Amino acid sequence: xxxxxxxxxxxxxxxxxxxxxxxxxxxxxxxxxxxxxxxxxxxxxxxxxxxxxxxxxxxxxxxxxxxxxxxxxxxxxxxxxxxxxxxxxxxxxxxxxxxxxxxxxxxxxxxxxxxxxxxxxxxxxxxxxxxxxxxxxxxxxxxxxxxxxxxxxxxxxxxxxxxxxxxxxxxxxxxxxxxxxxxxxxxxxxxxxxxxxxxxxxxxxxxxxxxxxxxxxxxxxxxxxxxxxxxxxxxxxxxxxxxxxxxxxxxxxxxxxxxxxxxxxxxxxxxxxxxxx
Amino acid sequence: xxxxxxxxxxxxxxxxxxxxxxxxxxxxxxxxxxxxxxxxxxxxxxxxxxxxxxxxxxxxxxxxxxxxxxxxxxxxxxxxxxxxxxxxxxxxxxxxxxxxxxxxxxxxxxxxxxxxxxxxxxxxxxxxxxxxxxxxxxxxxxxxxxxxxxxxxxxxxxxxxxxxxxxxxxxxxxxxxxxxxxxxxxxxxxxxxxxxxxxxxxxxxxxxxxxxxxxxxxxxxxxxxxxxxxxxxxxxxxxxxxxxxxxxxxxxxxxxxxxxxxxxxxxxxxxxxxxxxxxxxxxxxxxxxxxxxxxxxxxxxxxxxxxxxxxxxxxxxxxxxxxxxxxxxxxxxxxxxxxxxxxxxxxxxxxxxxxxxxxxx
Ligand SMILES: Nc1ncnc2c1ncn2[C@@H]1O[C@H](COP(=O)(O)OP(=O)(O)O)[C@@H](O)[C@H]1O
Ligand SMILES: [Mg+2]
Numbered sequence: 061x062x063x064x065x066x067x068x069x070x071x072x073x074x075x076x077x078x079x080x081x082x083x084x085x086x087x088x089x090x091x092x093x094x095x096x097x098x099x100x101x102x103x104x105x106x107x108x109x110x111x112x113x114x115x116x117x118x119x120x121x122x123x124x125x126x127x128x129x130x131x132x133x134x135x136x137x138x139x140x141x142x143x144x145x146x147x148x149x150x151x152x153x154x155x156x157x158x159x160x161x162x163x164x165x166x167x168x169x170x171x172x173x174x175x176x177x178x179x180x181x182x183x184x185x186x187x188x189x190x191x192x193x194x195x196x197x198x199x200x201x202x203x204x205x206x207x208x209x210x211x212x213x214x215x216x217x218x219x220x221x222x223x224x225x226x227x228x229x230x231x232x233x234x235x236x237x238x239x240x241x242x243x244x245x246x247x248x249x250x251x252x253x254x255x256x257x258x259x260x261x262x263x264x265x266x267x268x269x270x271x272x273x274x275x276x277x278x279x280x281x282x283x284x285x286x287x288x289x290x291x292x293x294x295x296x297x298x299x300x301x302x303x304x305x306x307x308x309x310x311x312x313x314x315x316x317x318x319x320x321x322x323x324x325x326x327x328x329x330x331x332x333x334x335x336x337x
Numbered sequence: 338x339x340x341x342x343x344x345x346x347x348x349x350x351x352x353x354x355x356x357x358x359x360x361x362x363x364x365x366x367x368x369x370x371x372x373x374x375x376x377x378x379x380x381x382x383x384x385x386x387x388x389x390x391x392x393x394x395x396x397x398x399x400x401x402x403x404x405x406x407x408x409x410x411x412x413x414x415x416x417x418x419x420x421x422x423x424x425x426x427x428x429x430x431x432x433x434x435x436x437x438x439x440x441x442x443x444x445x446x447x448x449x450x451x452x453x454x455x456x457x458x459x460x461x462x463x464x465x466x467x468x469x470x471x472x473x474x475x476x477x478x479x480x481x482x483x484x485x486x487x488x489x490x491x492x493x494x495x496x497x498x499x500x501x502x503x504x505x506x507x508x509x510x511x512x513x514x515x516x517x518x519x520x521x522x523x524x525x526x527x528x529x530x531x532x533x534x535x536x537x538x539x540x541x542x543x544x545x546x547x548x549x550x551x552x553x554x555x556x557x558x559x560x561x562x563x564x565x566x567x568x569x570x571x572x573x574x575x576x577x578x579x580x581x582x583x584x585x586x587x588x589x590x591x592x593x594x595x596x597x598x599x600x601x602x603x604x605x606x607x608x609x610x611x612x613x614x615x616x617x618x619x620x621x622x623x624x625x626x627x628x629x630x631x632x633x634x635x636x637x638x639x640x641x642x643x644x645x646x647x648x649x650x651x652x653x654x655x656x657x658x659x660x661x662x663x664x665x666x667x668x669x670x671x672x673x674x675x676x677x678x679x680x681x682x683x684x685x686x687x688x689x690x691x692x693x694x695x696x697x698x
Contacts, residue, residue, distance in 0.1 A: 233391050234424035236411045238438035238485065248437075252428050 088312055095119050095305035102299025119306035126301030132291035133307060139201070139287060140269040143208035148262045150209070151216025152254075158217070159224040176214040184211065185278030192279060199281025207279045208272060212265040219264060223257025263318065341367035341402040343388065343493050343525060348397030350383050350549075357383040359549035361397070365493070365527060365542075370519050372540035373529045376572070380549040381529040382421065385495045388527070389418045401492055412441070417486035421497040423478050425470040431457070431481050432466040438489040456488040459518065476507045487518070493525045500535065512539055533573050537561065545569050561619075563606060567696050570617050577623065577665045578615040579639075580698065586610065591695060596661035600637045600690070607695040615698045620666040622692035625655065625678055626685040638687035641665065643678050653677055657686050 068075075090108055098116040099105045124130035157163070158170055176184065188210075192203050227250070235245035273289040280290060292304055343365040350358040358380045365371045373381050386392040388399060390411030399407045406414055417438065426434050432453055439449045457463050460480040470478055479499060486494055499515070500508045516539050519526045530536050536543045537557040544554040545568075552572075553565035561573055570576040581593035581600065590601040591610055600616060607614075624636075625643075632638040641657035644664065648671075655667040655678065665686055669675070678684055 228422065228424060230420050230422055230424035231426060233389075233411070234418070234420055234426070235437070237389055237391070237416075237418045238489065239412045239441035240437070241412055244441060249426055249428075 091305050091312075092309045094302070095309045097302065097305075099302055102301060105300040105302050105305070119302045123303050123306055123310075126295070126303050128286065128291060129301060129303055129307070132286045132288045135201075135285060136270050136288035139204055139208060140266045142205055143212055143269040144262050144265040146205075147209045147212035147216050147265045148258060151213045151261060151265075152220050152258055154213070154217050155220040155224055159221055160229075173214055173217050176211045177218070181211075181272075181274040185275040188275065189278040189281070192281075198283070199279060200283040200285045203279040203281070204276055204285060204287070207275050208269040211272070211275065212268055215264050215268060216261040219261035220254065220257045223254050227253055267315070341492055341525070343367075343527070344398075344400045345384070345388070346398045346400070348384075348387060348394045348399060350380075350387060350392060350394050356549055358387070358394075361549065361551060363544060363551060363554070365525060367402075368523050368525055369541045370516065370526045370528065370539060372536035372543045373527060373546055374533060374536040374543055374572070375531060375546035377531055379546045381531075381546060382497055384546075385418065385497050385527065385529055388493070389416055389495055390414050415492040416495060417489050417491040417493075418495040419479075419482045419486050419497065419499045421499075421501060423470075423482040425478060425481055425485070427470055430467050430469060431462065431473070434470065434481055435485045435488050437485065442489070452488055456484045459487075459521070460484045460514075475502055476511065479503060479511065483515075483518070487522065487524070490522075491524065493527060496526060496528045498529055498531065500530070500532075508535070515539065537573070543573075545572060547572075563694050564617070564696065565608060567615050567617075567698065570615075570694075570696060575620055575666060576617045577620060578617050578696075579659075579663075579665075581614055581616045581695070583609070583611050583614055583695075590690070593695070595639075596659070598637075598639050600693075602690055602693050602695045606691070606693065609695060609697045613698050614695050616693055616695055618688050618693045620654070621652075621668040621670075623665065623667040623686050623688050625657075625667060625669060625675075626687055628683070629685050632685050632687045635689070636687040637690050637693065638685045639665075641684055641686050643680050643682045643684055645680055646677060648677070657684060659686075 093113075094106065094108055096115055096117070096119070097108075098114040098118060099107065100112065104112075118125070154169075154173065158166060158173075185207075188203075188207050192199065197203055231249050231253070232245050235249045236242065240248060271289055272287075273293060276287055276290060277293075280286070286294065288307075292300065295301060295304075345361055345363040345365075348358060348361045349356065361380075361384065373384065375381050383392060387394050390406070390409060390413075394407060397407070398405060401415070406416075426437065429437070435453045435456055436449050439452060444452070453466070454463070457466055460483055462477060462480055462484065465473060465477065465481075470481060473481065479502070483496075483499065496515075500511050503511060512535055515526075515528075528536070528539060540557060542554065543557050543560060545552040545560070547568055553560055553569045557573075560569065564570040564573060564576070567576075567578055570578060579595045581595040584592050584594050584599070586592070586604065589604050591604055591607045592599060592601050593614065593616060594600075595616055602616060604610070626632050626638070629638065629640070639659055641659045643655055644658050645656040647654045650671065652668045652670050655669065656664045657667055658664050667686060
């Protein structure tokens with residue numbers, strides 16, 4: 061008994077970690093399982109019942125089987141990529157300006173850039189909708205893109221700024237002292253060092269854009285530009301096609317692969333470092 | 338004066354309302370090892386940055402070999418810097434760090450490789466070319482920073498407290514190393530430091546800087562023996578400074594009254610010849626005698642009581658309280674002759690007037 065308590069005292073953090081991990085991954089595991097299930101009807105897509113579980117590959121082999129599902133997926137990817145590229149470029153430029161230069165309004169910009177992160181999405185969605193209607197911009201791809209770029213920028217700025225702030229400003233000066241023009245100093249020294257931050261920001265922006273529902277719901281208006289989250293929500297009313305589970309699982313595996321690849325890269329680099337020293 | 342001298346003429350730099358460098362004029366001879374010595378915050382780094390082109394003066398001119406470089410872009414100047422924090426590029430190998438400047442100048446590959454290898458050998462890092470800066474010790478990083486600047490064969494090498502981050506033993510070692518390298522390459526070194534011992538051991542010429550101005554400039558020994566001001570006397574080594582009134586001048590000596598003691602200082606060793614002044618003597622130039630009778634003729638002397646004696650090995654460091662209350666520091670070399678004076682002993686502190694100096698108070 062004594063031994064048990066000591067064991068618990070030593071390992072409780074570890075145990076708690078496992079419990080937390082389970083808590084995080086159980087829902088994902090359920091979706092994975094369901095992606096191999098043939099539901100009796102569309103209303104039971106999300107019912108995990110081992111009695112009625114019927115194994116099938118259909119959801120995977122016929123991913124685009126449900127009407128509109130793959131169109132919406134492609135739209136989401138397209139919007140996501142476009143918003144990511146634009147928000148990453150703009151956000152990176154803003155971060156550089158905020159970290160490197162002193163100008164009038166720098167302090168307020170620093171605060172304002174947080175605002176979209178802090179504003180409830182429902183508020184941002186309605187105000188964007190009001191704005192677009194007021195400006196008579198037709199709803200559709202353009203309005204969705206504008207909205208996504210807008211809320212992604214904040215996250216890009218926060219991520220890139222953190223990386224930039226940790227960068228010794230002397231590095232740029234050292235490069236210029238060693239005959240590098242300002243552009244060369246940027247390209248050869250600053251950019252390679254900030255790039256991991258920019259990449260992280262881009263991944264974050266993509267995932268934010270890809271699964272945004274609330275704001276998108278407002279700025280899609282009556283157009284038929286249905287993104288993937290909108291499609292799921294829409295089909296929820298009629299019953300969700302089981303392919304959604306396969307797509308969700310695939311998306312999860314792809315993100316997971318990214319994370320693993322990143323981890324491997326760092327690990328390999330530190331291994332190489334350890335080997336040479 | 339040869340034609341590659343670095344001249345700083347009436348240069349002023351202000352930040353907001355604060356004057357960091359104040360009407361500074363300085364000539365640094367070609368090929369010399371020049372030390373800029375001063376306490377933290379006196380404007381040393383700012384001065385270097387203006388020479389490197391990283392900061393623009395508000396007024397004045399900087400010329401190198403007669404060429405006005407005051408507003409020349411940093412990447413066009415034939416000047417390289419060893420930064421205080423080294424500022425090595427963390428994502429590049431040691432070799433790539435060192436090759437950076439040569440590549441920007443468009444040096445060809447073979448020549449770059451040869452020069453980089455040669456430079457890494459010079460700083461004894463031949464084995465470490467493929468490592469990243471983070472995999473090196475502080476001393477090794479410091480040498481990479483040096484190699485990275487030196488490989489470009491600049492007209493002037495600027496070193497901003499390059500040894501500041503190293504521990505004492507390594508610092509001593511690197512001082513000798515730096516001096517060796519400078520002699521070998523013959524490039525002008527402008528070495529910024531706040532360590533007076535470092536400045537004196539390394540430099541041909543030392544400039545003592547205070548509050549954005551030069552207090553005194555000269556050869557280390559010259560400055561040590563005859564400082565221009567009380568600040569220099571205390572900043573460069575230790576000094577006993579005794580408050581004194583100038584009473585007159587006779588036979589090439591200035592006579593002073595120091596708390597009732599009539600003392601003389603050779604006229605050539607006086608920065609001031611009237612009013613209130615400070616009479617200075619270095620601790621190692623002071624001697625102890627048992628009483629006034631034991632003082633050699635021609636020596637100046639004051640009475641005192643030993644209050645502290647600390648044995649440091651090579652010497653014993655005494656504190657002697659003078660009648661007017663202040664304490665004099667006396668270094669007595671451990672030559673094995675005299676018995677140590679114990680605290681409480683009455684002694685006469687004496688010195689040769691030729692070893693004293695008079696500066697303004
Ligand atoms: N960019 C700057 N902005 C404002 N003040 C500065 C700046 N750079 C230096 N100073 C001030 O100028 C003075 C001299 O600085 P510096 O040249 O770095 O001194 P040192 O290198 O001798 O320690 C300091 O008081 C410092 O605070
Ligand atoms: Mg400094």
